[in-house]
């Protein structure tokens with residue numbers, strides 16, 4: 001008879017590495033792994049779960065114990081915080097206290113290990129300095145060469161290195177052992193914890209020349225409890241370490257056998273599967289149920305006739321020229337621009353291949369959602385001045401959440417792979433998602449917000465132009481709805497492009513745009529742009545606060561950021577009265593000094609009387625100054641974004657192959673660091689590699705949540721790449737979604753098995769490179785430190801999801817954005833004047849090894865890129 005697969009319960013302490021552990025356990029031990037949060041509402045009665053809230057503590061404990069009977073073993077996971085705080089370890093504490101009759105084998109990992117130590121007489125205190133993303137050789141007794149101790153899970157294990165992510169450590173009495181006794185004494189229970197047998201150590205050399213003895217693994221003398229301080233699941237833990245886990249499980253099963261303990265699998269389980277259910281499975285009922293009350297938009301754009309034409313890219317033509325020729329109306333626009341694709345910008349290592357231009361955006365159907373609302377809005381159009389055709393508030397309960405609605409909307413319009421197959425996008429969603437939506441996705445509630453702006457804005461683009469910079473062709477694409485008036489948009493657009501071959505017929509450039517095209521040194525600060533950067537000392541103080549949280553074990557890495565605001569006369573918002581100043585120069589200067597905190601240096605040129613450049617002109621300038629592979633321009637609803645992002649967040653193809661590209665480790669180009677080899681020397685150091693590694697493990701966790709155990713690999717680790725003004729270290733992490741059922745097999749009863757790239761996107765926001773690890777606790781801490789201001793578009797994502805299932809999203813950094821409704825009033829010569837407000841976010845990852853000055857410098861380096869379009873160089877000003 002076939003043996004049933006073993007079952008393991010994983011107690012999740014909200015770490016960002018948990019899914020890597022469940023993946024390792026599943027693949028290595030061929031076990032089914034189920035996950036229960038340490039504060040599971042069904043047991044703990046939190047979060048308003050009425051059924052559990054009514055229970056007494058004894059009854060809750062009984063529920064948990066009943067749940068434990070279902071498993072062969074338990075793994076207590078890693079996480080933020082300290083085992084001395086009950087809330088940080090929750091249910092773990094019950095596990096160590098189980099009566100003999102209910103006991104079962106347990107493995108503690110990191111926080112779980114510390115909780116084991118704390119429960120058996122040890123103390124958990126701070127390391128002299130935290131070790132996060134540091135890879136160390138684990139010193140254990142066996143080293144594969146002989147003597148076997150009963151229950152020593154290091155038996156037969158050779159030398160291996162493992163990744164550490166901890167600020168705290170277990171004190172079992174190691175510091176009281178004299179040096180000459182240490183060699184042998186460290187393998188026996190030490191004074192404070194007679195029941196814990198040390199199995200492994202790391203001795204860390206400290207700056208004072210001394211060594212810190214760090215406990216790395218223990219086993220309980222009589223109970224089936226083991227624990228490891230290091231992270232067995234990290235991508236940098238060597239495979240030899242897997243033997244420890246295999247040994248643990250062999251011991252665990254041996255113990256169960258000896259005790260005659262067999263898991264009882266009946267009734268209802270509280271724990272959930274390690275992989276998330278798909279978005280489509282959240283839908284209440286199938287399409288048949290929804291048929292009764294179809295809304296007007298449900299059938300719109302559902303059965304299009306694709307109409308495509310591919311033409312040669314007229315030589316010398318830039319993406320903005322194409323935009324201006326094919327979509328000159330200049331109201332709403334989305335352009336995802338491989339701005340560094342041109343050979344003239346070949347200094348950069350990473351070059352985009354395609355630029356995607358949405359055309360006729362005002363007429364598109366779109367989804368907008370303000371985080372926290374119980375409904376989303378589906379509408380057509382909506383820009384000030386253009387007629388709002390229709391709008392519908394869609395309650396989200398039947399979709400689970402906004403992601404369920406987006407997935408259902410996409411699914412209803414999904415296309416089989418369509419010609420031309422060599423275009424990444426034939427039509428589909430284009431738009432943005434804010435950082436705050438990401439926060440809400442990971443369970444952080446946003447308190448009172450002072451606005452009602454969309455956090456998710458996705459247009460369903462049916463007319464698009466895709467430039468393939470490698471093939472030098474342009475795909476003109478129209479997913480035509482079955483409307484009787486076909487207007488041959490594709491043909492007409494091709495004609496417009498052909499017309500561009502004739503340089504005399506190129507679109508004319510407005511005066512403001514012309515001004516923006518002047519060489520940098522001739523530029524003056526834009527009229528009245530009042531720039532408010534972060535204060536250096538404040539920023540440094542915030543870095544120190546981050547480090548205090550890290551030292552306390554609350555986080556391993558925090559991506560601290562701050563914002564610079566730029567107030568300037570309104571440029572392209574038609575709803576704002578355009579106030580053209582008529583001040584004399586002297587008055588202007590006086591007013592300028594009064595309003596702004598900007599430059600006081602003598603060399604600063606006087607203000608020029610030119611009108612403010614439009615956001616489009618700003619974009620054209622930025623793409624020239626900072627050509628980046630994931631540049632974008634977006635003017636959608638009330639949001640405007642001008643971005644020179646170098647960072648891909650997530651891309652996926654139709655077959656569910658996903659790839660993420662976290663970027664961490666930045667060095668500014670300078671005379672001293674101008675070559676890749678020099679940058680590599682600077683970035684391949686423990687501090688920078690650790691920063692990157694932490695995010696790599698976090699991203700693996702995010703991908704595992706959807707792709708499932710064993711379906712994630714790291715294909716390029718810690719690679720240094722060159723960009724226009726910086727070098728960046730990146731890693732590529734790839735995942736494979738479960739295969740989609742073939743047509744016909746795919747009934748709604750299988751909908752929970754249908755995953756798309758949207759599932760990965762929804763499960764991975766906000767981008768880990770912008771949060772730090774563990775994600776949830778780090779975001780909570782960052783909200784405290786950064787203050788109440790929202791990051792908004794910054795730290796969110798911009799991208800597309802094609803109707804055929806392919807998608808690509810960049811992290812919104814090195815960018816500026818503004819909201820139409822954010823204005824400030826200033827006193828002008830002729831009374832109050834309004835100013836539009838642009839925001840530039842910038843920051844970097846703070847670790848225990850950071851220096852406040854270094855972090856501040858890094859933040860200003862990143863800020864400097866987008867700020868230059870205002871003719872500003874941060875170093876001359878603050």
Ligand SMILES: C=C(O[C@@H]1C=C(C(=O)O)C=C[C@H]1O)C(=O)O
Pocket residue numbers: 559561647663664665666769770811813814841842843844845862
């Ligand atoms: C926070 C920013 O960048 C992020 C932080 C990086 C780092 O810490 O090295 C690198 C790229 C981005 O993921 C920013 O550009 O503002």
Ligand SMILES: NC(=O)CC[C@H](N)C(=O)O
Pocket residue numbers: 077078079080081082109110111112114165166167168169552553554
């Ligand atoms: N990775 C972890 O579980 C860390 C545990 C604990 N918060 C520490 O920092 O030491």
